[in-house]
Amino acid sequence: MTAHPLFDISGRTALVTGSSRGIGLALARGLAEAGCTVVLNGRNARRLAEAAGELLGDVHTAVFDVTDGPSVAAGIADVEERVGPLDILVNNAGMQLRAPLLEFGDADWHRILDTNLTSAFLVGREAARRMTERGHGKIVNICSLQSEVVRPGIAPYAATKGALKMLTKGMCADWGPSGVQVNGLGPGYIETELTRPLVEDAEFSAWVRRRTPAGRWGRTEDLVGGVLFLASPAADFVSGQVLYVDGGMTSVL
Numbered sequence: 001m002t003a004h005p006l007f008d009i010s011g012r013t014a015l016v017t018g019s020s021r022g023i024g025l026a027l028a029r030g031l032a033e034a035g036c037t038v039v040l041n042g043r044n045a046r047r048l049a050e051a052a053g054e055l056l057g058d059v060h061t062a063v064f065d066v067t068d069g070p071s072v073a074a075g076i077a078d079v080e081e082r083v084g085p086l087d088i089l090v091n092n093a094g095m096q097l098r099a100p101l102l103e104f105g106d107a108d109w110h111r112i113l114d115t116n117l118t119s120a121f122l123v124g125r126e127a128a129r130r131m132t133e134r135g136h137g138k139i140v141n142i143c144s145l146q147s148e149v150v151r152p153g154i155a156p157y158a159a160t161k162g163a164l165k166m167l168t169k170g171m172c173a174d175w176g177p178s179g180v181q182v183n184g185l186g187p188g189y190i191e192t193e194l195t196r197p198l199v200e201d202a203e204f205s206a207w208v209r210r211r212t213p214a215g216r217w218g219r220t221e222d223l224v225g226g227v228l229f230l231a232s233p234a235a236d237f238v239s240g241q242v243l244y245v246d247g248g249m250t251s252v253l
């Protein structure tokens with residue numbers, strides 16, 4: 001049996017920001033396996049080359065810092081020239097800083113805001129300039145369970161991810177009339193380098209398993225299906241939504 005044609009994204013070109021490891025790399029692998037030409041992004045050329053070496057298919061790399069406007073503009077222009085017009089953008093690059101708000105410094109506040117929120121604006125705007133002109137495109141912003149709920153010690157992170165949810169809706173409003181669909185994907189607790197301190201904390205790790213209806217931590221591969229759907233023609237009338245892939249955690253107290 002073959003897959004339904006509505007889910008066929010082979011031949012599309014996709015850029016995944018922050019794909020030298022973790023969730024971004026898994027999403028890039030999924031897109032490559034679905035037949036996309038894939039562009040990996042990160043700040044370190046050697047790490048990116050190693051990541052690209054793990055993937056099969058037509059895989060390229062683009063080294064730029066997603067928080068720096070001029071680098072983003074040059075990076076997107078270079079990708080389109082070298083690889084081709086972007087059909088799909090996944091704004092995935094992000095970071096976590098855990099500290100009580102009273103101890104959270106100004107520099108860290110700006111750093112987390114730049115990395116998790118401003119980056120999606122900068123990369124999204126550069127990609128959408130071109131997508132809206134061509135009349136089609138799919139953008140997926142990687143939000144979070146913490147776009148909806150927060151725990152002590154991660155208020156700045158939750159603030160960036162809550163704002164990213166609203167930016168997703170705003171991008172949908174601005175670019176939808178030009179044929180660009182913008183959605184969010186909200187992972188629950190997923191085992192990666194970003195969550196390593198939590199995974200290694202036996203008590204917290206057990207709490208995650210207890211609180212998640214699926215009874216386990218998420219794996220990076222758990223997120224692939226959602227992104228493939230949001231990037232496909234099957235989602236042509238889906239825009240401004242956040243799809244939570246969290247084993248059910250956002251739905252329960």
Ligand code: NDP
Binds near residue numbers: 065066192
């Ligand atoms: P990781 O820390 O494992 O990976 C982060 C990636 O982002 C790396 O590839 C890193 O590349 C890249 N990156 C960071 N800053 C920049 C920058 N300024 N410019 C370009 N690339 C950058 O994180 P995860 O894979 O866990 O997280 C990915 C996304 O998923 C993030 O947005 C995160 O907030 C979100 N998320 C994660 C959850 C989880 O449980 N893990 C839950 C919910 C959301 P390099 O350092 O090589 O530049």
